[in-house]
Amino acid sequence: xxxxxxxxxxxxxxxxxxxxxxxxxxxxxxxxxxxxxxxxxxxxxxxxxxxxxxxxxxxxxxxxxxxxxxxxxxxxxxxxxxxxxxxxxxxxxxxxxxxxxxxxxxxxxxxxxxxxxxxxxxxxxxxxxxxxxxxxxxxxxxxxxxxxx
Amino acid sequence: xxxxxxxxxxxxxxxxxxxxxxxxxxxxxxxxxxxxxxxxxxxxxxxxxxxxxxxxxxxxxxxxxxxxxxxxxxxxxxxxxxxxxxxxxxxxxxxxxxxxxxxxxxxxxxxxxxxxxxxxxxxxxxxxxxxxxxxxxxxxxxxxxxxxx
DNA sequence: TAAGGTTGGACAACTTGGTTGACTACTTTG
DNA sequence: CAAAGTAGTCAACCAAGTTGTCCAACCTTA
Numbered sequence: 001x002x003x004x005x006x007x008x009x010x011x012x013x014x015x016x017x018x019x020x021x022x023x024x025x026x027x028x029x030x031x032x033x034x035x036x037x038x039x040x041x042x043x044x045x046x047x048x049x050x051x052x053x054x055x056x057x058x059x060x061x062x063x064x065x066x067x068x069x070x071x072x073x074x075x076x077x078x079x080x081x082x083x084x085x086x087x088x089x090x091x092x093x094x095x096x097x098x099x100x101x102x103x104x105x106x107x108x109x110x111x112x113x114x115x116x117x118x119x120x121x122x123x124x125x126x127x128x129x130x131x132x133x134x135x136x137x138x139x140x141x142x143x144x145x146x147x148x149x
Numbered sequence: 150x151x152x153x154x155x156x157x158x159x160x161x162x163x164x165x166x167x168x169x170x171x172x173x174x175x176x177x178x179x180x181x182x183x184x185x186x187x188x189x190x191x192x193x194x195x196x197x198x199x200x201x202x203x204x205x206x207x208x209x210x211x212x213x214x215x216x217x218x219x220x221x222x223x224x225x226x227x228x229x230x231x232x233x234x235x236x237x238x239x240x241x242x243x244x245x246x247x248x249x250x251x252x253x254x255x256x257x258x259x260x261x262x263x264x265x266x267x268x269x270x271x272x273x274x275x276x277x278x279x280x281x282x283x284x285x286x287x288x289x290x291x292x293x294x295x296x297x298x
Numbered sequence: 299t300a301a302g303g304t305t306g307g308a309c310a311a312c313t314t315g316g317t318t319g320a321c322t323a324c325t326t327t328g
Numbered sequence: 329c330a331a332a333g334t335a336g337t338c339a340a341c342c343a344a345g346t347t348g349t350c351c352a353a354c355c356t357t358a
Contacts, residue, residue: 012154197306210345
């Protein structure tokens, strides 16, 4: 049996590849995982570029580059911060929210296919097991994302 | 509950970070995952740089860079190919085999800790589940490695 | 057995996705 | 109110890959 990290990485890759393939069929912009994480983050809360960088676990410069791309594609826009004249809030546009909804559906589909392939109960055990291990390692304070990409 | 890809990525990261931390404590060279995969590959079979590139799923140039590093650190050496004067076999040195043994022990430790944290039966279900999914997606012909790194 | 296509290895230029460092304008704190 | 800290931008750099080119050696194959 393959070692655990290999299994994790290959499964992650398999899922990601399928997601990307289906996305590419629609001729969307070449969004990378980091973009998706930004969407998900912005759905929750208003955030500045610095916030995003912190959430992704990269420097603010790297985050700024990503935000610039998303802005250029029309997925987000910047609006002035109400109290801090230096800062700007980055917010999702309608296009951004539409993309996120679409992506969520796609992920749900992929997870359903996985459940069908290996059994819903097995998938559930997998998820619970990994989540438990992460709690074991990190305690409650999850690390600033930055998985692999 | 977090979506599956996130769980996979974070768990992979958590394991990899711990591995790397413990390795770094020993002041070893900054080996990356790709190096480890090369070691494991070379333990099985004699291989040329091109073979290695194919196995890793990268170009031969990228593979050559990795082999050069490993050579510089004394983990591998090149020896002439018996029948093909262009080619060279890359083989593990004693230092390389020692490292591999050490790394294997470390991975075994980490997996044991994981088993302890979430239960050996749960870990087993996780492994079986992921392996089953990979078979479902890829059939028998595993893709040329290249997980995430 | 010579000719033409293929392959292993190396070198160079470029691309990507990040980094560190420096600077300005603004904010917060002692 | 002065000093320290922070948001955002610009620029230089770096790591790990890519493509493109080449040569020498190796297959075919006619």
